[in-house]
Amino acid sequence: MDVSAINPVLLLASLMVAATAVLIAAVGELIVEKAGVLNLGVEGMMITGAICGFAAAVTTGSPTIGFIAAAAGGAGLSLLFALLTQFALANQVASGLALTLFGLGLSSLIGQGYVGIKPPPTPELDIPLLSDIPVLGPVLFSHDLVVYFGLALVAVVWAFLKFTRGGLILRAVGENHAAAHALGYKVVRIRVLAILFGGACAGLGGAYVSLVRVPQWTEGMTGGAGWIALALVVFASWKPWRVLLGAYLFGGVTVLQLNLQAAGIAVPAEYLSMSPYLITILVLVIMSADRSAAPASLGRSFHASQ
Amino acid sequence: MLMKKRTFLAGAATALGLTAMATGAALAQDDMTKVGFIYVGPINDGGWSQHHHESALKMIEEIGADKVEMVYQENVPEGPDSERAMTQMALNGADIIFSTSFGYMDPTLNVASKFPDVKFEHATGYKTAPNMAAYSARFYEGRAVQGTIAGSMTKSNTIGYIASVPIPEVVRGINSAYIHAKKVNPDVEFKVIWLYTWMDPAKEADAARTLIEQGADVILQHTDSTAPLAAAQAAGDVIGFGQAGDMAEYAPSPRVSSIIDNWEPYYTSRVKAVMDGTWESHSVWEGINTGMVGIGEITEVVPEDVKAAALEMKDAIAAGEYHPFTGPLNKQDGTPWLAEGEVADDGTLAGMNFYVEGLDGEIPQ
Numbered sequence: 142m143d144v145s146a147i148n149p150v151l152l153l154a155s156l157m158v159a160a161t162a163v164l165i166a167a168v169g170e171l172i173v174e175k176a177g178v179l180n181l182g183v184e185g186m187m188i189t190g191a192i193c194g195f196a197a198a199v200t201t202g203s204p205t206i207g208f209i210a211a212a213a214g215g216a217g218l219s220l221l222f223a224l225l226t227q228f229a230l231a232n233q234v235a236s237g238l239a240l241t242l243f244g245l246g247l248s249s250l251i252g253q254g255y256v257g258i259k260p261p262p263t264p265e266l267d268i269p270l271l272s273d274i275p276v277l278g279p280v281l282f283s284h285d286l287v288v289y290f291g292l293a294l295v296a297v298v299w300a301f302l303k304f305t306r307g308g309l310i311l312r313a314v315g316e317n318h319a320a321a322h323a324l325g326y327k328v329v330r331i332r333v334l335a336i337l338f339g340g341a342c343a344g345l346g347g348a349y350v351s352l353v354r355v356p357q358w359t360e361g362m363t364g365g366a367g368w369i370a371l372a373l374v375v376f377a378s379w380k381p382w383r384v385l386l387g388a389y390l391f392g393g394v395t396v397l398q399l400n401l402q403a404a405g406i407a408v409p410a411e412y413l414s415m416s417p418y419l420i421t422i423l424v425l426v427i428m429s430a431d432r433s434a435a436p437a438s439l440g441r442s443f444h445a446s447q
Numbered sequence: 448m449l450m451k452k453r454t455f456l457a458g459a460a461t462a463l464g465l466t467a468m469a470t471g472a473a474l475a476q477d478d479m480t481k482v483g484f485i486y487v488g489p490i491n492d493g494g495w496s497q498h499h500h501e502s503a504l505k506m507i508e509e510i511g512a513d514k515v516e517m518v519y520q521e522n523v524p525e526g527p528d529s530e531r532a533m534t535q536m537a538l539n540g541a542d543i544i545f546s547t548s549f550g551y552m553d554p555t556l557n558v559a560s561k562f563p564d565v566k567f568e569h570a571t572g573y574k575t576a577p578n579m580a581a582y583s584a585r586f587y588e589g590r591a592v593q594g595t596i597a598g599s600m601t602k603s604n605t606i607g608y609i610a611s612v613p614i615p616e617v618v619r620g621i622n623s624a625y626i627h628a629k630k631v632n633p634d635v636e637f638k639v640i641w642l643y644t645w646m647d648p649a650k651e652a653d654a655a656r657t658l659i660e661q662g663a664d665v666i667l668q669h670t671d672s673t674a675p676l677a678a679a680q681a682a683g684d685v686i687g688f689g690q691a692g693d694m695a696e697y698a699p700s701p702r703v704s705s706i707i708d709n710w711e712p713y714y715t716s717r718v719k720a721v722m723d724g725t726w727e728s729h730s731v732w733e734g735i736n737t738g739m740v741g742i743g744e745i746t747e748v749v750p751e752d753v754k755a756a757a758l759e760m761k762d763a764i765a766a767g768e769y770h771p772f773t774g775p776l777n778k779q780d781g782t783p784w785l786a787e788g789e790v791a792d793d794g795t796l797a798g799m800n801f802y803v804e805g806l807d808g809e810i811p812q
Binding site: 146147148151152155159162249253256257259262350354355356357359360361362363364366395396399400402403404405407409410411414 | 489491492493522607613638639640641642643646647648649650652653654656657658660661662663672673674677681696807808809811812
């Protein structure tokens with residue numbers, strides 16, 4: 142065993158990369174659920190975003206366009222969910238699951254011609270001066286833009302929910318849609334916008350996997366990250382900073398267990414393999430002991446006539 | 448769980464399409480031999496499943512599309528679900544079914560006992576029945592060649608190994624690569640990461656990056672996607688090898704060589720045997736000698752003398768002059784395994800569950 146082979150600086154730096162995809166998707170889903178909609182299709186939207194982003198980046202040679210296309214792809218797929226649940230009043234759980242199935246199938250269809258292709262590299266920022274700071278530099282200031290976007294997104298979503306009128310309305314719609322409707326807020330319109338935002342975020346998260354973290358296209362490559370994002374939102378009690386904590390914890394333990402395995406630590410590999418899931422759930426469950434409740438209207442359909 | 452259903456539907460749709468095409472193009476369906484394939488990954492994974500599928504397609508070309516009809520199902524999880532998939536194929540009139548992953552062994556045995564008239568062929572396992580044969584390739588022979596190149600090429604003396612699932616085939620590969628890397632470079636050290644999956648690009652990429660961060664400058668992989676090669680390329684100055692397929696899109700570097708699975712001759716001979724009625728159950732293990740294990744082109748990044756040594760070893764193995772597990776070899780705990788000049792028997796190799804001396808860490812049990 143040689144734990145000294147683990148470089149803590151590189152470990153922290155790769156933690157941020159490993160956590161970003163799940164983080165962005167989870168923050169998007171948090172807004173959706175805060176508006177009272179349960180969209181179980183995160184995995185489907187992520188994988189659709191992954192292939193849309195990959196295809197666009199390969200075709201145009203620009204990762205930026207790739208990420209925009211990924212957001213558009215994810216939002217496009219979520220529009221389907223919005224139509225089903227907000228206008229046709231379909232069951233949200235069933236529609237969400239169907240969305241995942243559809244997304245997985247659609248992505249492998251689109252992806253047929255993109256197997257074995259390398260995408261254009263996403264540049265790392267390497268902020269001058271800041272990235273030269275020892276320890277902090279490589280950990281915090283030498284990533285690609287999407288990592289910082291993820292962090293900023295958490296801050297913006299938190300501020301939006303806590304301090305703005307729009308955030309208040311969104312939460313009102315999620316807590317009691319009948320009351321929000323009585324006050325004159327357009328419940329369906331707000332929910333559709335939230336769903337689209339969630340879809341765009343999931344798409345971005347997916348594209349982060351196919352364009353930066355792996356980077357290549359393979360069928361089913363998000364490998365359940367969407368489900369992790371969904372679970373994070375619940376275990377984080379619908380609080381943005383806890384989602385960040387959960388995502389970094391998950392990413393961190395994932396990277397750490399690989400490092401411990403490579404360093405030959407005397408813990409059986411099967412325990413190390415399950416540790417990211419166990420530790421993340423455990424920590425967040427302990428933290429949610431303050432009984433923060435789910436949005437009261439979560440998963441319930443709304444129609445003005447009811 | 449969700450993926451299965453989707454891919455099952457997709458697979459079924461493709462199978463229907465193939466059936467329609469085949470019947471439309473040729474004779475009455477009853478005259479044709481129906482061959483089923485069960486794949487663990489998608490048919491375009493760039494590795495394991497893709498090469499089974501390509502070999503299957505070549506087999507059809509070889510025998511003739513008017514005589515053989517193929518059905519296949521991709522992304523079938525190992526375990527009970529594969530039993531359902533095989534039962535479905537058998538009920539739909541398949542004459543012979545190839546199940547192409549280790550984890551299908553017991554399910555194949557179960558289904559084989561229910562359909563005595565259908566022939567089953569299971570890849571990389573060791574259990575057989577009167578109507579179930581086992582076939583496997585001696586990938587460890589390829590690993591010996593790979594280990595020779597890896598040991599000579601590493602500058603940090605650290606080689607990273609991305610292991611998939613703790614089964615004898617994977618353990619053999621690690622041992623064989625290690626023995627031969629050590630032979631050319633006594634200071635070499637192996638770092639092994641177990642991923643518990645045959646294919647998950649994100650995990651494979653993370654694992655490769657971790658190994659590189661810990662000083663590895665050669666990455667060997669027993670997982671099926673090209674993600675570790677992409678990570679090696681991004682890191683620069685790190686080399687790797689194609690697994691199951693050539694992965695030539697990463698040549699000349701980081702991919703400096705590869706182990707290629709070529710199942711076509713075996714598939715052709717076995718399907719023909721079913722057509723002639725000469726099919727019999729057996730357990731075969733073929734290697735570089737029959738071409739089931741191929742060594743992909745060694746690129747110019749590898750120095751001439753290293754390349755020559757690797758090719759010499761390949762030829763010696765093919766000619767049967769050299770066995771990768773030749774004594775003296777000790778087990779990890781120092782107990783003697785093979786005496787000087789002694790060669791490992793196939794029984795021990797088939798159930799290999801120990802590291803050889805010099806490797807660190809434990810095999811998950």
